[in-house]
Amino acid sequence: MLRGISLEYNSYYIAGYANGKIYLGNNSAPKHILQIDTSLTHQKAFRLNQDNHHFNFNTAQVRIKDKHYYFADGTIPVIYRGSIQDWKGQPIYNGTTKFSTYEVVDTAKFVVRATEPKTGENVMAFIDSYKDATVVSETDILEKRLDGIFDTDGLLNYNTHNNTSIYTYYYRNQYVIMKPTLDSFVRGKTIDTLHQVDLQFAYTRQGREKKFATQPEKINTYAATSGKYLYIKSKRLGKYDRSEMLQQASLIDVYLVEDNSYQFSFYFYHHKGEEIKSFKIYDDIIVGMTNKYLVVGRFRKERFNPLN
Numbered sequence: 001m002l003r004g005i006s007l008e009y010n011s012y013y014i015a016g017y018a019n020g021k022i023y024l025g026n027n028s029a030p031k032h033i034l035q036i037d038t039s040l041t042h043q044k045a046f047r048l049n050q051d052n053h054h055f056n057f058n059t060a061q062v063r064i065k066d067k068h069y070y071f072a073d074g075t076i077p078v079i080y081r082g083s084i085q086d087w088k089g090q091p092i093y094n095g096t097t098k099f100s101t102y103e104v105v106d107t108a109k110f111v112v113r114a115t116e117p118k119t120g121e122n123v124m125a126f127i128d129s130y131k132d133a134t135v136v137s138e139t140d141i142l143e144k145r146l147d148g149i150f151d152t153d154g155l156l157n158y159n160t161h162n163n164t165s166i167y168t169y170y171y172r173n174q175y176v177i178m179k180p181t182l183d184s185f186v187r188g189k190t191i192d193t194l195h196q197v198d199l200q201f202a203y204t205r206q207g208r209e210k211k212f213a214t215q216p217e218k219i220n221t222y223a224a225t226s227g228k229y230l231y232i233k234s235k236r237l238g239k240y241d242r243s244e245m246l247q248q249a250s251l252i253d254v255y256l257v258e259d260n261s262y263q264f265s266f267y268f269y270h271h272k273g274e275e276i277k278s279f280k281i282y283d284d285i286i287v288g289m290t291n292k293y294l295v296v297g298r299f300r301k302e303r304f305n306p307l308n
Contacts, residue, residue, distance in 0.1 A: 004271040004293040005040040014289060016064025017282040018084060023064040024294070030060035030071070033087070038285055038296055050080055050089040065104045072110075074099035079110065079129070092129040097137070099125065103158035103165065105180045111165040113142075113156055121148030124167070126182050138182040142167065150199055150212070159225040162257050166230055168223035171197040171216060175223070175230065177257060188260035190232060191253060192219050226281035227306050229263070230255040233279070250276045266304075271295045281306055 007024075012034065015025035024034040031048040048062075048071060060073040064084060071080040071089060077098050082089025092108060099112035100122070114125035114137060121144060125137040142152040154169040158180070168175040173192040178185035200213040222233040232253045235246060245251070249267035256263055268276050274290035281287075284306055288295040299306055 002269060002271060002295050002297040003040050004290075004295040005036070006292055007294055010291045012289065012294070013061075014278060014280050014287055015062045015069075017280070017285075017287070018064055018066060022282075022287055022294070022296070023062075023069075023084075025062035030057055030062070033062065033064075033069070036294065040294070040296060046087050048080075048082065048089060049087050050082060053078075053091060053094075059100075061102070063102075063104050068107060070104050070110075072099075072102050074102065074112065074114075079127070081107065093127055095127070095135060097125055097127065097135045101156050102127075103156055105158060105163075105165075109180065111156065111158060111178075111180045111182075113167070116148075119148065122152045124165075124178065124182055126180055136182055141176055141178060141182065141185050143187075145172075145196065146199060147201075147210075150201070150210075151196075154220070155223045157223060157225045157230075159227075159230075159257060161227045164257065166223070166225050166257070168220050168230075168232060170218040170220055171199060173219050175220075175232070177260070186260070188230075188255065190220065190234070190255075191262050192234060194219055222278050224280050225257065226283075228257055228308075229281075229306060230257050231279070231281060233268075233276070252279075264304075268297075283307060 011026050011028040012024040015023045022036045026032045033046040035044045055076050057073045058075045063070040069082050069084050078091050079093040080089040081092045097114050099114045102110050102112040108129040110127045112125050114123050116123050122142050123137055123139045124141045127135050145151050154167055157166045165178050165180050173190045173195055175188050176185055197216045201210050202213040203210055220232050224231045233250050249269040252268050253265045254263045271290055271293045276288040279288040284299045286297045
């Protein structure tokens with residue numbers, strides 16, 4: 001059974017889970033954290049207490065893992081770490097490798113999608129703040145087919161159970177499973193029969209800025225990972241799926257990380273007519289976000305146990 005709670009702003013996102021509590025970050029107010037219990041009955045707001053060090057934050061994102069929070073802005077670039085007990089943090093990385101998204105490996109190590117300085121293309125990188133902010137960049141993991149920017153856009157996740165990072169492409173039926181240190185990786189394919197979306201580009205009059213001529217439909221619209229599994233949201237129906245179901249629910253395909261095999265699919269139903277835009281799995285709980293609602297459900301272990 002799904003439960004939902006209305007949120008005051010549509011700028012919230014799922015930042016993490018710790019001690020039985022869900023934590024939301026806010027894109028419009030980067031230092032604002034909202035804590036909600038899984039029964040959706042108790043809320044508590046916090047504000048990060050950290051020195052800006054004269055940084056002008058543009059795209060800051062928060063991650064909550066265990067007893068720490070992480071606050072990062074890859075355009076600067078800087079990463080803060082602090083305690084969720086007092087919400088005080090200090091920078092642990094302030095280097096030169098700019099990045100557009102990141103995930104926490106441990107208290108001082110991060111996997112990021114970085115920007116190659118000369119070409120602007122997306123590359124994977126590993127940051128170790130223990131070792132004098134060592135950065136290892138790997139250009140072969142994200143496979144360039146068109147421009148290395150739009151065509152390699154996607155979602156980055158980290159799986160604690162398998163100690164792997166997983167990058168799921170938006171516009172091709174593929175994902176990449178890699179060790180956080182980037183010294184090994186394998187490619188996996190989704191069950192979608194469309195290999196690559198046809199991407200068409202347009203340019204500004206000055207020719208300096210490229211954008212999509214028309215917004216393409218994503219093959220993989222969202223992805224999350226937990227335990228042994230990778231969960232991918234797709235709008236493309238399977239052979240036996242009824243088209244009208246997409247008016248009621250999102251289709252989630254489940255893959256086994258160990259061997260990249262497809263397991264099954266399930267429906268994540270809309271809440272009050274709103275589609276689930278993003279989701280995370282924590283233990284046996286699935287947490288989803290619509291435009292206005294936070295939605296929480298629990299897997300029926302007799303049907304599927306995400307912990308096994």
